[in-house]
Structures are given as C-alpha cells and as structure tokens.
Amino acid sequence: QKEVEQNSGPLSVPEGAIASLNCTYSDRVSQSFFWYRQYSGKSPELIMSIYSNGDKEDGRFTAQLNKASQYVSLLIRDSQPSDSATYLCAVTPGGNKLTFGTGTQLKVEL
Amino acid sequence: DTAVSQTPKYLVTQMGNDKSIKCEQNLGHDTMYWYKQDSKKFLKIMFSYNNKELIINETVPNRFSPKSPDKAHLNLHINSLELGDSAVYFCASSQWSSSEQYFGPGTRLTVT
Numbered sequence: 001q002k003e004v005e006q007n008s009g010p011l012s013v014p015e016g017a018i019a020s021l022n023c024t025y026s027d028r029v030s031q032s033f034f035w036y037r038q039y040s041g042k043s044p045e046l047i048m049s050i051y052s053n054g055d056k057e058d059g060r061f062t063a064q065l066n067k068a069s070q071y072v073s074l075l076i077r078d079s080q081p082s083d084s085a086t087y088l089c090a091v092t093p094g095g096n097k098l099t100f101g102t103g104t105q106l107k108v109e110l
Numbered sequence: 111d112t113a114v115s116q117t118p119k120y121l122v123t124q125m126g127n128d129k130s131i132k133c134e135q136n137l138g139h140d141t142m143y144w145y146k147q148d149s150k151k152f153l154k155i156m157f158s159y160n161n162k163e164l165i166i167n168e169t170v171p172n173r174f175s176p177k178s179p180d181k182a183h184l185n186l187h188i189n190s191l192e193l194g195d196s197a198v199y200f201c202a203s204s205q206w207s208s209s210e211q212y213f214g215p216g217t218r219l220t221v222t
Binding site for chain 1: 141143150151152153154155158160165166200204206209210211212213214215216
C-alpha cells in the first residue's frame with residue numbers, strides 16, 4: 001500500500017465548477033498535511049497547509065482534513081483554466097520529512 | 111529576489127561523469143532538502159540538512175553526496191552518473207519548526 005494515495009486523473013471540470021481533489025494516507029501518526037500545485041515543467045508551489053480536523057479556507061481553495069478516516073481533500077471553487085496543473089498531496093508525521101502522493105492532474109475546460 | 115535558486119537549470123552529461131548541482135535560499139530558513147522527481151512525476155526526498163547538519167538521509171546510492179557549507183546553501187554532488195539518475199532534482203527549504211517547504215526551480219539532469 002502506498003503511503004499517500006491520489007487518483008492520478010486527469011480530473012476534468014468545466015470552468016466555474018468546483019474541483020474536488022482527494023488524498024488518503026496510511027500513517028496514522030501523520031500530523032501535517034499540505035497541498036502543492038505543480039504546473040508542467042515547473043516546481044511544486046505550496047498552496048495550502050492544514051494541521052487539524054475540519055476545513056481551512058483560503059480564497060477559492062478549501063482544504064479538508066479527517067484524521068479518523070485518514071483523508072485530506074482540496075476543493076477549488078470557481079475553477080479557472082489557470083488552475084489546470086498537477087496537485088500533489090504531502091503529509092508528515094512531524095519533523096520535516098514530507099511524503100508525497102503521485103499527484104492528480106486537473107484540467108479545467110472552457 | 112528569488113527565494114530558492116538552483117544552478118544549473120539543465121544538465122546533460124554522459125554516463126560515468128561526475129557533476130554537481132548548487133542550491134541557495136535567501137528566505138532565512140535553517141533547513142534545506144534535496145528531492146528527486148522521476149519520469150512518472152513521483153517526488154521523493156533524498157536528503158535534508160538543518161544548520162549544516164545532515165538530518166535525513168534516505169536510501170540513496172552513496173554516489174550522491176550532499177554538502178552544506180552554511181545554512182543558506184546546499185549542494186549535491188553525483189559521482190559516476192548512471193542512466194537511471196536522469197530526473198529533475200529539486201532543492202527546497204523551510205524553517206526547522208515548520209514543515210512548510212518551498213521549492214527551487216529544479217535542475218533537469220539527463221544522462222546519456
């Protein structure tokens with residue numbers, strides 16, 4: 001079983017819709033959770049971090065964490081073509097060793 | 111005012127050669143990392159340094175040797191390059207107290 005699992009996609013959503021990206025993790029002691037966005041040929045960019053159960057909102061992005069079910073999700077409201085990228089989920093049990101998922105490719109269609 | 115920078119951006123070399131990649135950050139962070147992203151886009155940590163001390167050393171061939179002259183710089187030297195070393199290598203940095211890591215632009219290494 002992979003430590004951090006994501007559906008590779010591509011996930012296609014129409015412009016203006018809500019994109020929902022999901023991630024599950026296997027290590028129950030994971031404490032910190034991150035979403036990175038990576039455009040093709042570019043480096044990962046940190047867009048959200050979440051540390052406690054519940055929702056965290058930042059602009060059009062909402063991260064949701066459920067430690068009991070070991071999943072974390074990212075919602076992107078009013079999706080734009082510029083949101084088309086690969087979204088990487090990363091977790092750490094504490095300390096600084098991040099374990100990444102393989103990423104979900106998001107395509108926002110006009 | 112680049113936060114995390116790497117040189118070179120591209121590196122094409124032949125099998126058996128030795129090469130180095132350099133990384134610098136001006137964020138005032140005390141922890142730096144090297145990641146490898148393979149052709150399937152899987153991003154995996156290789157090394158981490160905190161204040162010039164090696165903290166994380168994943169299962170990486172000993173042909174790879176990181177060096178941190180100070181907390182703002184982390185270099186990666188690779189000996190006897192192999193075809194399988196072809197990948198994008200990312201440097202990242204963070205504060206030790208935070209797991210929020212910020213990545214450099216990457217170095218695309220191609221071994222022929």
